[in-house]
Amino acid sequence: MLAIGTLSRRTGTKVQTIRYYEEIGLMNEAGRTSGGQRRYFEKDLDRLAFIRHSRQLGFSLDSIRELLDLSDNPSQSCAEADSIARRQLRQVEQRIKRLQALKKELKRMVAECEGDSVAECKVLEVLRDHSECLTEHDEIGA
């Protein structure tokens, strides 16, 4: 029987995060000692590791929920897991694209700046005037 701190150490997950995963139903409710402390089995550790690894690959908690459901029902087709992964891949590719456009713009911005006074600062000028941008970069966020 593993204490929550052991799961924490073995997976690099904060204790509160594990409790949070239980709260939102990603982790099963753990058994308790007579005093009320959570105790876990190895399979809980595996599940947590699955969650963390998926997070590291950028999957949302909702996607992970789906993946765990699939993983729990081994007779189903793999197609759905595959499509979740592909969706994630597309998202990652999208984000890379966006960030590369940003990078280009930022590079140009700092390259053109010549350390003058703020009045002629190229960085601030570009920020002031979107029309100076070469690329479109119209979405905010992830």
Next chain:
Amino acid sequence: MLAIGTLSRRTGTKVQTIRYYEEIGLMNEAGRTSGGQRRYFEKDLDRLAFIRHSRQLGFSLDSIRELLDLSDNPSQSCAEADSIARRQLRQVEQRIKRLQALKKELKRMVAECEGDSVAECKVLEVLRDHSECLTEHDEIGA
């Protein structure tokens, strides 16, 4: 005198977001009509455009606050604005790097999946077992 909806339309910013920027002190407190509605000048529109453009380039609200301060004091050196932009550039480059590692891993994952049953699903297998990963991808988040 511009109504909040005009600023909203002209900058593509939700009305609530404009109010939010006022609340956190990024936008100056707007003047009000006798009935309590906000009214703006062109300079407020410019400031909002600056904020939105900076957001599109990925700057945090805190960074934007600094940039606006600099922009408001045109006699200072440009060096600080430059360093904020360079910091942002480094962050973007970092994120691209991370995402490219993820992309690689995801690609491998879906490429190896052969549409079998969940029991042998490569996607789920990789998620279960971190040791199958070729690259390290140890940080979560932005």
Next chain:
DNA sequence: GGATAAACTACAGTTGCTGTAGATTGAAGG
């Protein structure tokens, strides 16, 4: 003067945690 769009406040919800306070519990040492 009535209709209607647009504005107002106030607050809850989003994602995915993280941090804090104050109270208990459990394991080890004396």
Next chain:
DNA sequence: CCTTCAATCTACAGCAACTGTAGTTTATCC
């Protein structure tokens, strides 16, 4: 058996940067 101290517990607030909702009031047009 008793103390001690880390580990755990609950409950809730806070982060970033908004977004959405409810219920009300204002401005404008005909």
